[in-house]
Amino acid sequence: MLSKLNDPQREAVKYLGGPLLVLAGAGSGKTRVITHKVVHLIEQHGYDPKHIAAITFTNKAAREMQERVSGLLEGKPSKGLTVTTFHSLGLQILRAESQLLGYKPRFSILDSADSFKVVADILATTDKQLLKKTQWRISQWKNDFITADMALNQAEEEFDHAAAKVYQLYQQALKAYQAVDFDDLIRLPVELFEQHRDALHKWQLKLRYLLIDEYQDTNACQYKLVKQLTGPEGMFTAVGDDDQAIYAWRGADVENLRQLTTDFPNLQVIKLEQNYRSTVRILRAANTLIANNPKLFEKKLWSDLGIGDTIQINPAKDEEHEAEMVAMKLLAHKFEHRTRWADYAVLYRGNHQARLIEQQLRTQKIPYTVSGGQSFFDRAEIKDLVSYLRLIANEDDDPAFIRAATTPKKGIGSTTLERLGEYAAQRHVSLFEAAYEPGFQNSMGKKQVEDLTTFCDFINRMQQRATKDPAGELLQDMLSAIQYEAFLYDSEEPRAAETKWGNVMDFIGWMTRKGEAEETNLLQLTQTVALMSMLEGREEGEPDAVKLSTLHAAKGLEFGHVFLIGVEEGILPHHSSTAAGTDVARVEEERRLMYVGITRAQKSLTITYCRKRKRSGDWEQCEPSRFLDELPADDINHAGKISTTDPELRKAQKASRMANIRAMLEG
DNA sequence: CACTCCGGGATTTTT
DNA sequence: TCCCGGAGTG
Numbered sequence: 001m002l003s004k005l006n007d008p009q010r011e012a013v014k015y016l017g018g019p020l021l022v023l024a025g026a027g028s029g030k031t032r033v034i035t036h037k038v039v040h041l042i043e044q045h046g047y048d049p050k051h052i053a054a055i056t057f058t059n060k061a062a063r064e065m066q067e068r069v070s071g072l073l074e075g076k077p078s079k080g081l082t083v084t085t086f087h088s089l090g091l092q093i094l095r096a097e098s099q100l101l102g103y104k105p106r107f108s109i110l111d112s113a114d115s116f117k118v119v120a121d122i123l124a125t126t127d128k129q130l131l132k133k134t135q136w137r138i139s140q141w142k143n144d145f146i147t148a149d150m151a152l153n154q155a156e157e158e159f160d161h162a163a164a165k166v167y168q169l170y171q172q173a174l175k176a177y178q179a180v181d182f183d184d185l186i187r188l189p190v191e192l193f194e195q196h197r198d199a200l201h202k203w204q205l206k207l208r209y210l211l212i213d214e215y216q217d218t219n220a221c222q223y224k225l226v227k228q229l230t231g232p233e234g235m236f237t238a239v240g241d242d243d244q245a246i247y248a249w250r251g252a253d254v255e256n257l258r259q260l261t262t263d264f265p266n267l268q269v270i271k272l273e274q275n276y277r278s279t280v281r282i283l284r285a286a287n288t289l290i291a292n293n294p295k296l297f298e299k300k301l302w303s304d305l306g307i308g309d310t311i312q313i314n315p316a317k318d319e320e321h322e323a324e325m326v327a328m329k330l331l332a333h334k335f336e337h338r339t340r341w342a343d344y345a346v347l348y349r350g351n352h353q354a355r356l357i358e359q360q361l362r363t364q365k366i367p368y369t370v371s372g373g374q375s376f377f378d379r380a381e382i383k384d385l386v387s388y389l390r391l392i393a394n395e396d397d398d399p400a401f402i403r404a405a406t407t408p409k410k411g412i413g414s415t416t417l418e419r420l421g422e423y424a425a426q427r428h429v430s431l432f433e434a435a436y437e438p439g440f441q442n443s444m445g446k447k448q449v450e451d452l453t454t455f456c457d458f459i460n461r462m463q464q465r466a467t468k469d470p471a472g473e474l475l476q477d478m479l480s481a482i483q484y485e486a487f488l489y490d491s492e493e494p495r496a497a498e499t500k501w502g503n504v505m506d507f508i509g510w511m512t513r514k515g516e517a518e519e520t521n522l523l524q525l526t527q528t529v530a531l532m533s534m535l536e537g538r539e540e541g542e543p544d545a546v547k548l549s550t551l552h553a554a555k556g557l558e559f560g561h562v563f564l565i566g567v568e569e570g571i572l573p574h575h576s577s578t579a580a581g582t583d584v585a586r587v588e589e590e591r592r593l594m595y596v597g598i599t600r601a602q603k604s605l606t607i608t609y610c611r612k613r614k615r616s617g618d619w620e621q622c623e624p625s626r627f628l629d630e631l632p633a634d635d636i637n638h639a640g641k642i643s644t645t646d647p648e649l650r651k652a653q654k655a656s657r658m659a660n661i662r663a664m665l666e667g
Numbered sequence: 668c669a670c671t672c673c674g675g676g677a678t679t680t681t682t
Numbered sequence: 683t684c685c686c687g688g689a690g691t692g
Contacts, residue, residue, distance in 0.1 A: 058681065087682045111682080128685095182682045249679065352677050355683065370683090372680080531682055552679045574678055593679080615676090671691080677684095 005029075005036060012237070012270045013037045016045065019234030019264040021215070021257070023241060025301045026286070026599035027277030027558065030239045034211050035068040037237060038081070041209055042073070050080025051208040055226075057217055059085060059532060061556070065213070082207065086222050087531050090185035095527070097192055097199050106523050108179040108390045108397040109530035111378070115170075115181045117399060122169045137163040138170060142183035143219040143251035145190060176430070178396040185531075186221045193228045204231050215240030219251040227263065234264045242296045246552060246593050248585070257296055275301045277558050277602050279308025281635040285605070286598045288632045293588045301599075312606040313567075313628060313638040318619075322608050323356040326563050327364045329606060330546065333561060341367050343560035345547040347597045349572045353565060354548045361546060369542075371549035377532050381488065381500040382507050386529055388478060392462045393523040395432040398424075402431070404459075408487035411451035419444065420452070432456060471522040472512030479504070551593045554600050562601035567594070568609045569623040594627045 002010050009029055012022045013036045024030035034054055041047040054069075056062045066083040082089070091109070098105045110118070112135070119135045120126070137160070141151045148171050151164035174180060180188060193200040207229055212218070215238040218226070230236045238260065245254040261267050275283055283301045314329075316322035330344055346357050354370055361368045376382065384407050390400035398421075405412045417431075423443070424434035434440050435452045444452075458481065465474055479485070484504065488497040514525055547559065551572075566572060573590035576582070598605060607628070612619045628638070 085682070090682095109682095185682075246679080247681090250681080350678050351683070358683090375681095550679065571678090576678065589679095669692095671689105673689090674687095676686090 002036070002040070005032070006274055008270050008272050008274075009033050009036075012272070013040050015237075015268055015270070016041075016235075018266045018268060019230070019260070020237045020268045020270065021260055022237060022239040022270050022272060023297050023299055024239050024272040025241055025275060025299055026244060026596070027275040028272035028301070029276060030213070030241075030272065031065060031068065033272070034213060034237070034239055035065060035072055037211060038069050038083075039072045042078070042081075043076075047209060048080065049078045050082075051206065052211070053082035053084070053089065053207045053209070054211040054213065055089060056083075056085055056213040061085075061213060062088075085531070086218075086225070087182060087185045088528075090189050090225070091527060091531065093189040093192070093203065094180065094185065095524075097189075097196075100196055100199060101188055101192055102175070103180070104178055104394065106178075106393040106527075108177065108394045108400060109185070109527055110174070110177075110179050110181045110399065111530060112182065113378075113383075114179075114399050118170055118173050119166060122166050122173065133159075134163045134166050138167045139181075139183050140251060141167060142181075142187050143221050145187060145221050145224060176396065176428075177398050178394050179399070183221070186219075186225055190221055190224045190228065193225075200228060203229060208235060210236040212236065212238045212240075216242050216245040216254050216257055217247050217252045218256050219253055220256070223253075223256045223259065234267075241299075243290050243293070243299070243592055244555060244596055244599075246555065246589060246596060248589050254296065269297065271297065271299055273299060273301055275303040275599075276305075278303060278599060279305050279603060281308045281311060282598060282601050282605055284635050285311055285631045286595055289591065289598065289627060289630045290595045292630050293591055305602075309604045310637045311631065311635055312604075313624075313631075313636055314606065314608045315624070315640055316608055316610050318610050318612050318614070319356055319566075322565055322610050323360040325608060326357060326565060326606075327360040327366065330366065330561075330563065331364060333604075339560060341544045341546050342542070344563070345549060345554065345557070345559035345561075345600065346563045346565060347549055347551050347554050347600065348565050349551060349574060349593070350566075351550060353571075357548055357565070361548075367543060367545040368548055369545045371547065371553040375532075376503070376506075377529060379500070379503055381504050384484070385475075385479075385504065385507065386526065388459075388462075388482070389522065389526040389529075391432070391459055392466050393526050395459065395463070396430040398431045405431075405452075405455055408482060408484065410455055410482075411447070412455060416444065416448045416452065432459070466522050470512075471515035471525065472508065474522060475508045475511060479508070551597045555596050558600055558602055560602050561604045562597070562606070564594075564597045564605065564607045566609065567607050567625045567628060568613075569625055572625050572627065591627060591630075594625075 002013065005013060009032065012020065012033050022030065022033055024033065038052055038054055041052055042049055054065055056065060062083050062085050069078060069081070069083065084092070094101070094103070094107070095105055098107060116131060116135055119138070120131050123131060123134065125131065146154070148164060148168040151167055152161070155161040155164045174184070193203070210226060210230055212226060226236065240257060242254050242257055245252060248254070280303060283303055287300055314325060316325050326346060333339070334341070334344070348354060351372065358368065358370065377386070384403065387400040387403035387407075390397045391404050402417060405417065420431055420434055420440065423437070423440045424431050427434060427437065427439070429437070435456050441449045462474065462478060485501055488500050492500060511522070511525055514520070514528075515522060547557075549557070569578070572594055573587050577586035577590050609624045609628075610622050613622050614620070
């Protein structure tokens with residue numbers, strides 16, 4: 001098995017002498033190292049799979065890794081092996097230790113929309129900007145492992161002070177709801193382990209070897225968790241690439257990479273520099289560009305895949321022309337090289353840039369898929385159902401109570417809910433509990449009380465069944481009881497209702513299958529659902545189509561031929577990163593973004609930018625990105641850079657183009 | 668007064 | 683695409 005690895009890869013797989021950091025350049029086979037190491041630990045060192053945990057950031061990465069490990073094990077058992085995301089691991093820990101933190105095991109998980117509503121309730125405003133900003137600030141504090149009290153003490157600016165107060169109330173609300181948000185899934189285990197050494201030891205014994213993917217994306221909390229779990233011995237392998245750190249804006253801290261070297265003086269560092277993806281020219285471009293960033297660890301990618309095509313840089317008159325150009329070039333290239341649509345990707349900085357490209361691809365009848373898109377579990381119809389499940393699992397979950405009580409409409413109106421809310425707050429009980437209290441019931445009309453108790457009784461009945469009946473059966477019964485299908489067709493266009501109902505059926509099918517396969521009950525599944533973004537297996541049978549993606553979403557992917565569009569000052573680097581007084585680190589992150597874009601390409605790279613662009617009504621001149629000047633002149637063909645009618649210069653241009661072609665032929 | 672329709676503008680995203 | 687704000691309408 002080890003023979004399929006190159007020297008540093010093999011070394012990384014075999015090294016068990018202590019903490020190991022693998023600096024894995026783009027396309028250098030990092031997943032291969034992690035998967036082989038898992039298998040190596042099991043087969044060569046007798047590790048019980050249940051003592052190994054591989055941790056990723058996304059479900060997709062976890063799924064891929066799991067599949068590849070299973071493939072390598074060729075059917076041999078890997079029972080108990082943990083391959084999950086940070087958040088799922090946190091959930092697993094919280095579930096097991098919930099009572100130590102004063103939570104019941106069936107706590108709810110609030111997604112960002114839910115937590116937004118909680119913040120909105122506290123601030124009692126509809127100012128979305130302010131709410132977003134506050135929610136984001138709270139999240140930042142949580143990721144930095146700063147409590148509400150600490151935040152309040154540290155707050156210097158007025159905004160921070162106000163936000164810290166919201167933070168306090170927010171935490172109180174969550175506790176009352178017996179709910180945690182995404183950040184808590186990491187933060188609370190860390191807090192727990194700080195306070196309960198015995199619980200920590202138990203988990204240290206369980207997870208004896210950790211492998212962490214995309215280490216450069218960890219935030220302070222995640223790093224703390226890793227450090228706690230591995231203990232002073234540091235039996236772990238962290239795999240990352242500081243040059244691909246593009247998530248500083250959401251709390252990821254590359255400093256964690258440096259921190260490793262100080263926290264673990266015996267840290268072994270192995271670099272993976274051989275790239276199995278791109279041609280020499282593409283890698284030279286990537287290397288020279290990123291050389292402009294300060295380096296944590298010196299690293300230079302190389303490949304033996306041949307010199308490859310020159311990198312094309314094409315200016316366009318304007319955005320529309322750019323889109324047209326990309327479509328035409330793509331078409332010509334496909335025709336000439338007999339490639340598949342899926343060999344192409346168009347990458348950009350901001351989502352809106354996809355619009356014009358989409359338009360062009362449509363008119364040219366080129367099939368495409370756009371990255372991102374809203375996730376399956378975020379759809380309203382799914383969240384409706386999940387709110388019922390959450391309430392059944394945890395009757396303290398007031399946000400779920402409100403949604404379930406009002407969708408579909410069942411005679412419970414906003415006034416009733418408001419009064420219920422006031423009463424519940426006064427008595428310090430949940431909405432659900434308050435609904436049954438005589439004190440509340442006596443103050444309300446007969447019909448209101450009846451409608452509320454009918455609803456609560458229904459939830460009660462479902463609770464009774466949830467622990468014993470099969471998930472599928474219960475869900476079916478629930479749907480017919482609340483008449484959800486009729487509700488959809490009443491409130492939506494027939495077409496929309498049909499798709500939504502289809503989604504509901506998909507959801508039920510998924511839950512049923514999951515429930516059977518993993519022998520978990522419906523209520524545990526409800527927690528898992530909160531962490532899912534895409535329906536598993538949805539991407540299967542992916543059609544042959546050009547991929548449109550933001551640079552962020554493209555990380556980890558590779559394409560034969562890449563178009564990088566809108567490479568202008570103000571877009572890449574984005575103007576918010578270059579404004580006066582902005583930290584240079586911001587431009588460095590933009591540079592890494594460009595680096596990520598370049599290193600997605602296997603065989604060819606085409607960069608485009610606009611000479612002018614429409615901005616608030618009138619045309620504005622655009623400057624080509626500073627990053628273009630940081631590419632190696634020998635490897636690029638900057639079309640029309642010397643914009644001149646001077647025949648001498650034109651001749652020179654042509655000569656250089658010919659030189660490029662010759663170099664290409666030789667390489 | 669509230670609602671709808673249209674045009675313009677836009678960081679990046681996961682759990 | 684989605685979201686926001688301004689103008690226009692019932």
